Amino acid sequence: MELLKGIRSIFIKALVCIMIISSLAACQSGNNSKQTSTSVNAVTSSPKSSTEITSTGSGQTIDQKVSDLLAKMTLDEKVGQMMQPTRDRLPASDIKKYFIGSVLSGGGSHPGNNTKEDWIQMCTDYQNAAKSTRLGIPIIYGIDAVHGHNTIYGAVVFPQNIGLGAAQDPELMTEIGNVTAQEMITSGVNWDFGPCIAVARDERWGRTYESYSESPDIVSSMCAPFIKALQANGITACAKHYVADGGAMFGVAGNKYPIDQGNAVISEDELRKIHLPGYEAAIKAGAKTIMASFSSWNGVKMHENKYLITDVLKGELGFKGFVVSDYEAVHQLKEGNLSNQVIACINSGVDMLMEPNHWKEIIGIIKDAVNSGKISKARLDDAVARILKVKFEMGLFENPLGDQKLAAGDFGEEKNREVAQKAVRESLVLLKNQKNVLPLKKNAKIFVAGPAANNVGIQCGGWTKTWQGGMDKNGSKWMEGTTILEGFQNMAKENGGTIITDPNKAKDADVTVLVIGEKPYAEYEGDDSKLDLYNGMALPENKKAIDEAKAAGKPIVTILISGRPRIVTNEINSWDAFVAAWLPGTEGAAITDVLYGDYDFTGKLSFTWPKSVGQLPINVDAMNGKDPLFPFGFGLKMKK
Numbered sequence: 001m002e003l004l005k006g007i008r009s010i011f012i013k014a015l016v017c018i019m020i021i022s023s024l025a026a027c028q029s030g031n032n033s034k035q036t037s038t039s040v041n042a043v044t045s046s047p048k049s050s051t052e053i054t055s056t057g058s059g060q061t062i063d064q065k066v067s068d069l070l071a072k073m074t075l076d077e078k079v080g081q082m083m084q085p086t087r088d089r090l091p092a093s094d095i096k097k098y099f100i101g102s103v104l105s106g107g108g109s110h111p112g113n114n115t116k117e118d119w120i121q122m123c124t125d126y127q128n129a130a131k132s133t134r135l136g137i138p139i140i141y142g143i144d145a146v147h148g149h150n151t152i153y154g155a156v157v158f159p160q161n162i163g164l165g166a167a168q169d170p171e172l173m174t175e176i177g178n179v180t181a182q183e184m185i186t187s188g189v190n191w192d193f194g195p196c197i198a199v200a201r202d203e204r205w206g207r208t209y210e211s212y213s214e215s216p217d218i219v220s221s222m223c224a225p226f227i228k229a230l231q232a233n234g235i236t237a238c239a240k241h242y243v244a245d246g247g248a249m250f251g252v253a254g255n256k257y258p259i260d261q262g263n264a265v266i267s268e269d270e271l272r273k274i275h276l277p278g279y280e281a282a283i284k285a286g287a288k289t290i291m292a293s294f295s296s297w298n299g300v301k302m303h304e305n306k307y308l309i310t311d312v313l314k315g316e317l318g319f320k321g322f323v324v325s326d327y328e329a330v331h332q333l334k335e336g337n338l339s340n341q342v343i344a345c346i347n348s349g350v351d352m353l354m355e356p357n358h359w360k361e362i363i364g365i366i367k368d369a370v371n372s373g374k375i376s377k378a379r380l381d382d383a384v385a386r387i388l389k390v391k392f393e394m395g396l397f398e399n400p401l402g403d404q405k406l407a408a409g410d411f412g413e414e415k416n417r418e419v420a421q422k423a424v425r426e427s428l429v430l431l432k433n434q435k436n437v438l439p440l441k442k443n444a445k446i447f448v449a450g451p452a453a454n455n456v457g458i459q460c461g462g463w464t465k466t467w468q469g470g471m472d473k474n475g476s477k478w479m480e481g482t483t484i485l486e487g488f489q490n491m492a493k494e495n496g497g498t499i500i501t502d503p504n505k506a507k508d509a510d511v512t513v514l515v516i517g518e519k520p521y522a523e524y525e526g527d528d529s530k531l532d533l534y535n536g537m538a539l540p541e542n543k544k545a546i547d548e549a550k551a552a553g554k555p556i557v558t559i560l561i562s563g564r565p566r567i568v569t570n571e572i573n574s575w576d577a578f579v580a581a582w583l584p585g586t587e588g589a590a591i592t593d594v595l596y597g598d599y600d601f602t603g604k605l606s607f608t609w610p611k612s613v614g615q616l617p618i619n620v621d622a623m624n625g626k627d628p629l630f631p632f633g634f635g636l637k638m639k640k
């Protein structure tokens with residue numbers, strides 16, 4: 001019996017010891033969570049989350065490292081982290097002098113001759129300057145890689161988002177994210193101002209092609225895998241432009257442009273139903289940054305909408321990353337003078353200012369505002385903590401130039417172009433195919449006409465090499481790539497076909513392929529009130545080509561290269577087949593893989609196709625009794 005008692009007492013003592021140890025441990029971890037004080041970041045797709053022990057083996061969570069670093073920072077060092085000047089006016093010495101936390105390339109801005117070496121050298125210089133500051137906080141370098149690393153000559157340029165919305169292939173979005181990330185790492189930049197998750201509701205908007213769809217469901221399902229892929233490779237994503245940029249109304253008085261940066265006059269219910277779900281999906285996918293929109297909601301500029309940025313985005317949706325302004329957007333705010341505009345913008349929840357020209361002045365404004373209490377210390381620290389957390393989570397302290405093991409040998413490698421070719425094929429939508437004129441016979445005699453048939457620049461559209469993009473000229477391509485005509489010529493050469501480009505010989509052809517389209521454009525430059533084939537952003541040579549095709553008297557297959565549906569109601573009856581090819585990017589030849597039947601069409605319209613511009617806005621969830629030319633989701637196959 002005694003023995004039993006002895007064993008029992010040892011057992012009880014052991015049990016108590018275990019309980020003390022575990023409660024100490026619990027207390028310790030509880031202390032840890034108290035020390036972090038910010039809520040745990042639920043993001044799982046990033047290389048690290050705030051609760052993971054960092055790879056530096058410091059034994060601290062990221063949140064602990066953020067608060068430790070923040071506690072050491074001076075006011076100058078904090079405000080410097082919130083500034084994002086442009087590279088073209090920022091010597092690396094200013095990084096050190098002003099503790100700058102971010103740099104951007106405005107549309108098309110590149111170092112030297114835009115070579116891999118020039119990019120790596122520039123990014124290395126900036127990161128070394130940042131590293132040489134007292135606290136050595138790395139730079140986050142932002143660029144619009146919105147359909148591939150499109151600033152770089154030689155990079156793979158994918159179809160613009162409107163085509164990817166028609167493809168509706170989440171796996172493809174992952175592949176595109178991987179290739180985009182690889183080419184960005186190859187240049188040393190680490191932050192993509194993408195994806196644009198606008199839900200474009202009126203195709204007169206010049207940024208319609210940056211939108212996956214008029215439907216929030218397609219926007220959500222396309223952006224999430226792209227964001228995950230970018231960030232899994234160490235490239236910070238940026239969902240933009242928050243919020244309802246695609247909901248602006250055309251021609252509203254007071255708009256700076258016909259519709260871009262305009263005013264979304266919609267109920268909160270519509271804003272939440274149509275324009276907010278993409279951000280919920282982006283946050284769920286782990287998006288670390290969000291860009292505020294130039295536009296307004298019911299007359300209030302987004303850059304000073306505290307309710308939507310702080311209460312809804314950061315509060316209700318739990319966004320733990322940081323919000324960056326759009327390009328000098330703070331100067332548009334109603335307050336009129338820059339000091340009040342900056343204070344209103346920061347106090348609304350914007351954490352970083354994209355400021356090419358006034359960043360030095362704004363540093364002084366923020367410092368004064370913090371010292372006077374117009375910007376609270378808590379707001380300042382929240383903004384800086386968010387920025388630091390993203391830099392820690394994305395591994396920038398360990399790999400400021402990205403993981404160079406992931407870098408490609410050079411831009412535009414064939415395996416990456418093959419991903420873009422797949423995207424081109426899947427983005428095509430067959431809208432008409434009378435008498436089964438498609439697929440074409442590989443040995444056919446084909447008259448290829450139209451201003452968009454042989455032009456990589458037109459295929460790519462805006463945000464390509466430069467902000468507005470550009471057209472091939474005098475035999476030199478705007479970007480390395482293949483044209484639609486080259487696709488026809490290669491196919492004919494391999495199969496005994498004939499390609500005719502001389503209208504005077506068109507009558508020898510079996511069939512005419514007419515390739516018409518739009519000029520390249522970006523943002524408000526693309527706002528277009530007519531959307532027909534002859535005005536606004538339509539290519540001036542469309543008319544002549546349409547007439548030439550008719551005069552040839554053969555069956556006509558029309559391919560439209562455009563950033564949005566254009567009005568074709570009067571012309572489509574004289575076409576036997578009609579294909580929406582959107583803005584396919586550098587791999588234009590891939591279109592012919594489908595036209596000749598090696599692949600079938602799989603694309604479906606992610607935008608309702610209007611009969612007339614008077615029907616706009618017309619959207620699948622808001623048809624208002626109107627009958628479109630082609631409905632949302634429409635798309636034919638060649639093979640029955």
Ligand code: GLC
Nearest residue numbers: 105106107144193240326327
């Ligand atoms: C532009 C665009 C935005 C882009 C930014 C930086 O004005 O609105 O989409 O990311 O400036 O180029």
